[in-house]
Amino acid sequence: MATSSTGTKSLSELKNVLAASKSPYLLQHKDNPVAWQEFTPATIALAKQLDKPIFLSSGYSACHWCHVLAHESFEDSDVAEMMNKWFVNVKVDREERPDVDRVYMTYLQATSGGGGWPMSIFMTPDLEPFFAGTYFPKMRFKSLLARIAELWEDDREQCTEMGRGAIEQLKEMSGIPGTLDQIIATSPASGIYTQLLRQHDPRYGGFSQGGPRSSGPKFPSCSMTLEPLARLASYASSSFEGGAAIDREKAREVAVKMLRGIWKGGIHDWVGGGVARYSVDEKWIVPHFEKMLYDQAQLVTGALDFALISNPAEAEDESHRKVLEEDRALCFDLAADILEYTLRVLKHPRAGFWSAEDADSAPEEGAKKSEGAYYIWDKSELDDILGDEADLVNHFFGVKQSGNVDPKHDAHGEMTGKNILYQAHTYGDVGSRFNKSEVDVKIIVSRACDRIRERRDTREPPGMDDKILTAWNGLMISALAQGAMALPDSYAVKAMLLPDAEEAVELIKTKLWDPETRQLARSYREGKGPIGQTDDYAFLIRGLLDLYEATGKEDHALWAIELQERQDELFWDEQGGGYFASAPDEHVLIRMKDAQDAAEPSATSVSVHNLSRLSLLASNQYDAYEKRAEEIYLSVGEELKQFPRAFGYTACGLMDIERGYREVIVIGPPSDPTTQGFLSLARSIYAPYQIVIHIDPSNPPRKLAEKNDVLRSLIEGSDANQQKTTEASLRVCEGGVCGLPVTSIEEAKKILEIDAEK
Structure with missing residues (x-):
């Protein structure tokens, strides 16, 4: 037998190589007796050379059941002996390699009807899966290892045929295009509203696939719940084509009920702040204790949305006003609590944000770690x-x-x-x-x-996954920017939000962005991690656009525009429309698309919003951005029609289109109280369909104006009048037409429709 590139001739010579990894998850397994390999071309070549099946185990560092499987099986010498004798064993950090994880998770979900981590996949040396599961108790896992090894020896052809068939089926999974009007006509807004009300738990709040009386678990799942509910609660029902009538107040109440359940429950850390990943029970009392950065970011934005929507000024009567006041206070408190926790615990000492706190910790020094002991x-x-x-x-x-x-x-x-x-x-x-x-x-x-x-x-604190993920930092930059715009000044944390957001952007630009190749890295920990994926670009672009609106600094907008160009170049599917989730990789058998929302919004859903916002900000390319967004909608149209809640944030983009986008342009020096009044007013309303642009006459965004003729003309007008005393002004542009400027707060309220029914 020829020696492989690693110099290894047999399975018995393989050693655990994870000590050389930078991934916190992989490092947790560096002392296992299992001969773990990383997912690399050399490992795959080795499996082919040895003609041995691959056992792939995918998880993440804060995953409790990943730890359970590791303690029970991967740390057991008898189990490890079986694994090392019969398989090439590969560990994958699903947060660093979501492209690999996504392919096999799709297979797991298709074959079992469910998914989750740890993910356990048996596959051929050609990376074609033929058996999948999640957590297996030790004795069952040992039996499974023996059965799979026997099947491989006695009926390898069956394994190979099963694997090839699975890959072919995955390749055939795609949506059926139509037209944008046809998609809107199916009224995904009404579909989401109906489904959420059917799954809503009126007792404790939140949603469950098992229906309102289910015993759990319950996830926040903001992109599938809070985001669409915010649109449904804010936009007039008449703006949605077709479908059943939507009760706006009911939508608001359902969302706030969930936020209240989270705030009151044990899923919310009353002592240290922040929110755990999900509740295992229906009452939100018993959490799955890990705390993920992406959950903190999304719950901040969701809570802020409903703080703005729960506006006492729109109350129908005194009783309703009191309800709205209490709900608004709750939502602001929840957002501030999570932000304070994030800045205190998850923030890197210099800049950026770590990924997660573990679920497990030791109840006392030297004791075995257990879930929630801290x-x-x-x-x-x-x-x-x-x-x-x-x-x-x-x-x-x-x-x-x-x-x-x-x-x-x-x-x-x-x-x-x-x-x-x-x-x-x-x-x-x-x-x-x-x-x-x-x-x-x-x-x-x-x-x-x-x-x-x-x-x-x-006490001994939970372990920290201290890698910095570009995508999740993008979500947190959004949360910080939105918090800076929406939180009342009475919250002390507000003063820290924009500086920390800007520091995070600078870290990503200096440590994770290569200006020569114009590519992002996915993660940073003791150096750059793997190359970036679509969600890294999409989530960071969203963060930059929010930060631009919060600061008025054109550099953030310009980098967002550049990143969008690069995302298009690297990931756009010229044949089917939409974005591939990752760059081409010969060892990832299928370039899949990240289309369905889950614990995180999909790269697809975030991208359609980014493109619509960029069409206003860089309006000289309006048609190109809008065409690309439309092609994305068409690429998921059939799935959106059938499973609207799974595409909740994408459906939000359709609701925004029906509502109509607008630009709010404020001209005036930042030191002018009226300028600040206009900006505060525009930011005080829930309006995801608008983008706020600030022109400081003394330092106008001239580079951005090169991409936006309306801005250019306004700046030129401001330049011509720079010797004159000018008042701060606000104007609204919709459908390519800009209204006349107003110079008083009361006039601005009228054109922003603050006093009108939304």
């Missing part, structure tokens, strides 16, 4: 921390001597006798029980959280 409490320990206030605080948080975690939601018995902190009773009810005012109860609970946090800080 966050759960014995009642006696809380009593010791809280002293005289223990009874009140424990009542508020539902703390019990025997623990408050339902055993059916504690798969491994790791939380027996422990308590998760969640709001079990209202401030008013607690006040009545303990003869305190609501204000006093809030002060006591807040003070208690500070004291509990001091004690918690002495």
Whole structure:
């Protein structure tokens, strides 16, 4: 047998190579007795040379069940011996290589009806999958390894045929194009509204595939829930073609009900801030404790949207006004809480944001790690921390001597006798029980959280996935920019948002962007990671556009335009329309498209919004941007019609088109109070269909004006009048026509339709 490029002649000579990796997830497995390899051309060549099947295990560093599988099987010498004897074993960090993960996750979902991580795939040396699953208990996994190895030896042809058939089926999966009008005529807005109401849980808020009485789990899934609900709650129902009538207030209530459930639940970290990835139960009490950067970013933007939509000035009566005031305060509090947590815990000391906090940690030094150990409490320990206030605080948080975690939601018995902190009773009810005012109860609970946090800080913290992902940082840049525009000044965190957003952009530009090749890297940790994928470009472009609106700095807009050009060059599908998820790679058998929304919005859905916004900002290329956006809609049209909720954020783009896009152009020096008043006014309303452009006469965006004739003419007009005293002004441009400028706040309110029914 010829020696491979690695110099290895047999499986027995393979060693675990993950110690050389930069991925936090792969490094977690560097000491496994399994001879793990990375997904590289050399590894694939080796599998072909040895003619051995590949076992591919994909996951991520904060994944609890990935840890369980590792502890039970990958750290077990007997299991490792079987794996090393029969397979070339490959570890993949799904966050760094979503292109690889996406192909095999699609196969897993198609063959099993579900998916998730850890993902376990058996495939031929030609990378064609023939068996897939997720987590397997140890004894079942050992039996499976033996059966697969036997099948490979006795009936290799069957494995190969199954693998080839699977790949061919995946290649055939595609949408059926139509016209944009035909897609809109199917009324995806009404379809999403109907589906969300059917899956809405009126008891505890949120949505479940199992229906309103399902016992969980529940995910925030903002792109599939909060984003479309915000449009449905804000736009007049008459603007949607076809379909059933939409109750705007009902849509708002359903969304806020979910946000309230998250805020009150154990999924929200009352002590340290931030939100866990999902709740395993229907009440939002028992979280899957990992905290992901992308969840924090999306929940910030979702909460801010509904803070703006829940406008007391639009109340129908005094009772409704009070409801809107409470809902608005809740949404602002949730957004601020998550932002404070992100800046304190997930922010790199210099710039940018880490990816995730782990679900698992050790309950005490030297002990075995378990899920949620950092966050759960014995009642006696809380009593010791809280002293005289223990009874009140424990009542508020539902703390019990025997623990408050339902055993059916504690798969491994790791939380027996422990308590998760969640709001079990209202401030008013607690006040009545303990003869305190609501204000006093809030002060006591807040003070208690500070004291509990001091004690918690002495525990071993969860592990940190400290790689910086371009795509997820793009989402957080959006959240920071939107927070800076929408949060009231009373929140102290607001002052930090724009500086941290700009630092993150600078980090990506200096560490993850190659100006010579004009390509992004996907991640950074001790150097650049793999090359960037479509979502890296799309999410960063979105962040830059939001940051441009928040700061008025044209450099952000110009880089967004350049990145869009590069995304088009690298990923656009000239035959079928839409964007491939990744660049060509001979070892990724199918260039798939990231079209359906899930825990993150899809690159497809974010891209259609980016293109529509760029068509206004760089309007000289309006037709090109709009044509590209339309081709994306057509590429997913049939799927959007059949599964509207799975394409929720894409459907939001169609709702924006029906509503009609507009530019809000403010001219005036930043120091002028009226200029700031205009900008604040434009940013105070929920209006994803608009883009705000600020022209500072002393430093106008001349490079951007080269791409926008309206801007150029306004700047030239401002230049001609620079010797004269000019007033700050605001004008609105819609459908290629700009209205007359107004110079007072009251006039601006009228043309922005702030006093009119939305």
